[in-house]
Amino acid sequence: MPARAGQTTRKTRIQSANRERIMAAALEVFSRDGFRGATVDRIAETAGMSKPNLLYYFKGKTDVYHAVLDDQLDAWLDPLRTLDPDGDPIDELRNYLLRKLEMARDYPRESRLFANEIIRGAPILGDELAGPLKALVDEKAQVIREWIRVGRLAPHDPHHLIFAIWATTQHYADFDTQVRAVLGRDGEDRFVVAARFLEGLFFNGLRPR
Amino acid sequence: MPARAGQTTRKTRIQSANRERIMAAALEVFSRDGFRGATVDRIAETAGMSKPNLLYYFKGKTDVYHAVLDDQLDAWLDPLRTLDPDGDPIDELRNYLLRKLEMARDYPRESRLFANEIIRGAPILGDELAGPLKALVDEKAQVIREWIRVGRLAPHDPHHLIFAIWATTQHYADFDTQVRAVLGRDGEDRFVVAARFLEGLFFNGLRPR
């Protein structure tokens, strides 16, 4: 292997390793403090590097923020993409619901990152929402609509159904502080109860059958 | 009545009028920009007064923030308080749900104010959540539990039911940007559809009956 290739590889490794360290730190800080609340200093410190060195890898605070959002968006929307038109409607939606809940449990920072961004009015992600996200949701709404048409699902507005799944699951990440405060320290794991509850709510509703 | 008393009264009136102007402005600014993003300058400007004058009425930015949160909290929790143990369970919960949705429509700033606070980890409201809020929710959970016990409601975890109502309704305030982006400009008023959808979801569930 020629020296050049070796050099290039090592450089690239440091580059990507450092970019990843920064983005991990940025996820941590942005999700906790929001865009305005976050400081480059804190991100650099969290990433274990000097501020100017961080700015060697990213043009500025906004650039880092942008990169983190972009980096996470795909993974964040992945569960919805897997909703299979050919699967069993109840199974598909249950899986989606539970997978979203798992993500709220396992990736609360990502959830809060997006929550912060959207509450702010999505200054960065605005186009992404109106473009790719809307397209994806519209597509899946059509799937749900078809399921309803063939009588395999009770008739409900499909867009708002998706909103409801987002809202109820991400609530356990975004509003975790409140959930914990209200539930107190005792009792079963909140995510286990939440899973059971949401399944019951979504598929059977509150009215006794 | 002596002049002194009159003066005092007038001062008090100006005092409370100005405090209200400030808090209205602060609600506007804090809900839009978050705590860190908000500036005292902006609040003062929105309130139509000078910054030092604002700080004559409140000790500092945090103090204003505190006051606004406190001021709104009662009104914010009011709907839950009206949940009547002696009413019809379905009616009571429907009313609660719809009232919360109306509040998301009519008072989105309050919703975002609390959303921002809680996502940040409720640095100010922490005690309020673990104290009065938990007490209120526990009390109403007991009411729901009783309704379930007597078979007038399908068995679901009452705390998580309340979370679900909060999550699904406040979603239309906090994540309004995303909701609008996904729904696009056409179609029926989103709150009308949301009301119909949530009623259907909560009481009947997705499974065809």
Added chain:
Amino acid sequence: MPARAGQTTRKTRIQSANRERIMAAALEVFSRDGFRGATVDRIAETAGMSKPNLLYYFKGKTDVYHAVLDDQLDAWLDPLRTLDPDGDPIDELRNYLLRKLEMARDYPRESRLFANEIIRGAPILGDELAGPLKALVDEKAQVIREWIRVGRLAPHDPHHLIFAIWATTQHYADFDTQVRAVLGRDGEDRFVVAARFLEGLFFNGLRPR
């Protein structure tokens, strides 16, 4: 006199006094170090105030720079404006030349300020040059052209004549360091000699008559 008026007056006085202090300091610093070389810190220090206080009066470094340029431009062009079409051509031009030389002697900072700006490509003053300045020069060029037409002045391009007057006089301000270095410490006051020389050069030329 009502209290209001008194207050307003005092405020205005501090305001304008401080703005003047800042602009005097800025003239000093910008003319010495150029726009890039100047620092707000230095200007503030020279003005005897804190940096944030300076920024209370001006939006930023560029704003101060702008203000100083605007402030000086009028005075700087004043001599040219006084060129009187009805006066004696030789007298008028001699007066203009000598007045410009006096300004180079008495206001070298202003001269260098503009020199710096124009060498940089006149990023701020560009429009001013192509607009008002060009108009003024064109007008006076017409006057000179008329003097030539009636035979009271040897035929020379009037625009370039004005350039030559600018160049030769401002040279003693802008390139003072070089002038002093070349002339050394001894000898007659350089401005006295310059005045005599320029008068001789401009009106008689080098060729023996």
Added chain:
Amino acid sequence: MPARAGQTTRKTRIQSANRERIMAAALEVFSRDGFRGATVDRIAETAGMSKPNLLYYFKGKTDVYHAVLDDQLDAWLDPLRTLDPDGDPIDELRNYLLRKLEMARDYPRESRLFANEIIRGAPILGDELAGPLKALVDEKAQVIREWIRVGRLAPHDPHHLIFAIWATTQHYADFDTQVRAVLGRDGEDRFVVAARFLEGLFFNGLRPR
């Protein structure tokens, strides 16, 4: 020739080639942005090499600046050196004047480089001005003085005559922005008109003969 020697030779060639590339880039950047406004990054980029590599050839920004000034100074003063005591005074001065004007046209960056340096107070070139430059000017002033003494030139201060030639010619490089703005887009080439004008001014003066 041994391999070692060949290598050394090649290195030296690369060395001097790179030093020249750097200095060419530095001339470009320093003349445009001034010393403070110029960045090593920009010079390196313009030279097509990395910043650390540039700093391998020069100790620092100041060192590059120094080198460029030194490099250009000789060429810059060359026209004055050619002023021939034995030539025809009018011809000699005309040639000098026109050659300086050509240099302003063809090497405006060099002119601006020195202009910037001298306006700043010649922090680097100071000694050069008071030493070699003064000596050269004094020598040529003596030549001019002799021409005057024998009546072949009208009596004018020789130092200031040289200043006037510098000022009027370099004006077209240093203040090019202003010259263009005032002259507008139309009309004859400004250097052609300037040459004709300066010749007329310097040798005949403004007063009709």
Added chain:
DNA sequence: TATGAATGAGAATTCATTCAT
């Protein structure tokens, strides 16, 4: 020689808060 990586010292600007009247 050459360069990717790293950093300390600024520099501009913002902002909560205080001072003085």
Added chain:
DNA sequence: GATGAATGAATTCTCATTCAT
């Protein structure tokens, strides 16, 4: 009560220079 003036503590970002290879 009200406000113009003032400031210290950040905070973002730039840049000359050094390090390590």
